[in-house]
Amino acid sequence: MSQPAHLDSVDAAVDLLLSRIDGPLHVGAPLGLGKPHRLLNALYARIEADASRPLHLYTALSLDPPGGGKGLEARFLKPFAQRHFGDDFPRLAYVQALKRDALPKHVEVEEFYLQSGALLHSKQAQQRYASLNYTHVARALGDRGVNAIVQKVARSADGTHLSLSCNTDLTFDAIDAVVARGLPRPVLVAEVDPELPWLGGDAAVEAGFFDIVVVPPGPYPRLFGLPRQPVNDADYAIGFHASTLVRDGGTLQIGIGALADALCHALALRHTDNDAYRTVLRALGSPAAADAALSPFTQGLYGCSEMINEGFRRLVETGVIKRRVVDDIGLMQRVADDCATADDHARLLREGEYLHGAFYLGSPDLYQWLRDLSVDERRAIGMKRVSAVNELYGGNETLERLQRRDARFFNTCMMATVLGAAVSDALSDGHVVSGVGGQYNFVAMAHALPDARSALLLRATRDAGGRTRSNIVWNYGHTTIPRHLRDVYISEYGIADVRGRSDEDCIAAMLAITDTRFQHELQATAIANGKLRRDAALPARAHRNTPGHLRESLSAFRRSGALPDYPLGSDFTPVEQRLVKALGWLKAATASRGGKLRTVLRASVSAAAQDRESLQRMGLLAPRGLAERLEARLLALALRETSGP
Structure with a gap:
């Protein structure tokens, strides 16, 4: 490999990139954490003012810290965002333009996965959204003739190697797709970030793999940390029901969010305090509570998930994720046949990996955990191409079938029909909330593997416009997963196993996990x-x-701390945790006009505030003017309403 150009300025890197590419720029950038924010901002600033160089940016999940909001929301978010993200966090300039529909005509941004709900009202983002399976993105990038890829990387101590670290998902596949079409290899630009954890194996490349390596001067902003959300009763019930499907010695894929956190807490409790775990299941009325197979994990699980997140950290730390695999068909077949030799087991321990992912994203605690791993622990985590993680058909199908035994793929959806279709990414009018991502990949893989199951998790209801609505519906104007691929649905009220069932039986199973208030109408x-x-x-x-x-069934566990609000840790202070709960209650209570009037009336005649810490945190301890006094009263009411366990 030739030596890359080493630069210490993102502007110099933009100069060199523009000099190496004639005509329009077709730039690919990783999703999530792997975006080089400062480099992309420098490129956008240059191109925004120069209509002679059209820019087409292909990416996904352009992360943007929460904005200021209004009223109480702003009082809460602004101090938190300053502390959590830092005042120097480089917001992506093109995202700010998208939110205002202000991209210039010669700039297009095409994403295949959006930050959830963040761009619902952006016409430019909605019009240029590309609905793609994760594993089809590289092919699409080849079709679009990508001529540059920019990526944030980690660098080895001696500077000879770089690690794609958080994003091995699409870079290699995209390069292969472009070259396979007879097009020049894209110009590869790396922005080194010392904050990014180093991961070796397939994630590591020689520095010469990139054409341009830029090391901007410090100080370096913090990595984008996803704030961990509280887990409520419904989330816990879903997580515990889901955990009963997981088999010892199996394979685990999970998504992100409170439902995944609840599932991981349940799996960790199953392993570390099995009696307590079964007690929760009995309280939920789960028929699996007495199942002998739900004992602590002996073989452990192998994690194979497009995304490595907070939950996997907990499962590794508690010894649930520990089943190792190697890329050796003969050895994996002997393990499957229960005839592995002592040498085989020694090699598994020495070379095996127990967690594979295509990208990682989570809290600052997750990133610190990755930095602090020992050499042996780090070696057990393999970052792979998304084509290797999300499907079976990349050339190693026999091996992957042996590795992914008893696979359980857990993802979330917004709604489901009683006939078994799932709504996960968009609304009936076509507006995109997030994206398909890898969900279809895992549903299809569950049907392709003889002992695998796909479970879609959803809350039975949602509050919208001051009304409670069912998330299990008769029909909907958009579907992400068609009903002929129906498998398992899990709500807080149980498990609906609908794989292969007739429509009549599918409806009956879905009604059984529907909120009582909506069952008769659907029936x-x-x-x-x-x-x-x-x-x-x-x-x-x-x-x-x-x-x-449900609340009554779980109340004792909430009081005892067996089901904490933040099972995987929190990014909020104790005061902020109280405020999150109170503000959530207040939002629900004032969602309708009538609810708002009733809540304001209650607040105006309620007793004085007791939680002075919370009022001080919100700058309302000594309110001035009518508006602030009303905010203080509303907050005090919400804090009292949510002061229990």
Whole structure:
């Protein structure tokens, strides 16, 4: 490999990039953490003012810290964002332009996955969204003729190697796709970030792999940390129900968010305090509570997930993730046949990896954990191409089938129909909330592997416009996963195993995990459309599918701390944790006009505030003027309403 150009200025890197490419720029940038923010901002600033150099940027998940908001939200978010992200965090300039629909005509930004809900109202973002399976993105980049790829990297101590670290997902596949079309290899530009954890193996390349390596001067802004969200009763119930599907010695894939956090907490509790775990299951009425197979993990799990997140850290630390694999078909076959030799086991321990991912993203604690890993622990984590993680058909299918035994793929959806279709990425009018990402990949893989299951997790209801609505519906104007691929759905009220079932049986199973308030209407619709017999009865326990019954079932565990608000740690201070709960209650209570009037009236006649710490944190300890006094009263009411466990 030739030596790259080493630079210490992002502006100099932009100069060199522009000199090496004639005409329009077709630039690829990793999703999430791997974006070189300062380099991209310098490139955008240069191109924004020069219409003679059109820019087409292809990326996904352009992370942007939360904005200021208004009222109480702004009072909470501004201090938190300053502390968590730092005042010097380089917000992506093109994202700010997208939010205002202010990209110049000669600049296009095309994303295949959006930060959830962040760009719902951006016409430019919605129009240039590309609906793609994660594993099809590299092919699309080849079709678009990408001529440059920019990426944030870590650098070895001696400077001879670079690590793609957080994003091995698409870079290699995209280069291969471009070259396979007879096009020149893209110009590769690396921005070194000393804050990025070093990961070796497939993530590491010689410095000469890149054409340009830029090391901007410090100080270096913090890596983007996703704030961990609280886990409520419904989330915990979903997580514990889901955990009963996981087999010892199996394979685990999970998404991100409170539902994944709850699942990982349940799996860790199953391993470290099995009696407590089964007690929670009994309280939830789970038929699996007495299942002998739900004992602590002996073989452990192998993690194979496009995204490595907070939950995997906990599962590694508690000894749940520990089943190792190697890229040797013969050895993995002997393990599957239970005839592995002592040498085989020694090699597994020496060379094996127990966690594979295509990218990682999480809290600052996750990044610190990756930095602090011992050499042996770091060696057990392999960052791979997304084509190697999310599908079976990349050339090593026999090996991957042996490695991914008893696979359980857990992802979330917004809604599901009683006939088994899932709504995960967009609304019925076409507006995109997030993206398909790898969800379809894992659903399809679950059907391709004989002993695998795909479980889509969803909350049974949502509050919108002051009304409670069911997330299990008869029909919807958009679907992400078609009903012919239905497999397992899990709500807080249980598990609906609908793989291979008739429509009648599928509807019955979905009704069993639907909130009681919506079961009869859905049942009547199914009967009216000839999909259920008129004498069809709801399941015997269906009347217990209420938030009140769930709250009562889990209240003792919430009080004891067995089900904490933040099972994987929190980025909020104790005062902020109280405020998060209070502000959530207040948002729900004032969602409708009537609710807002009732809440304001209650606040105006309620007792004086007791939680002075929270009021001080929000700058409302000594309110001035009518507006501030009303905010203080509303907050005090919300704090009292949420002061219990």
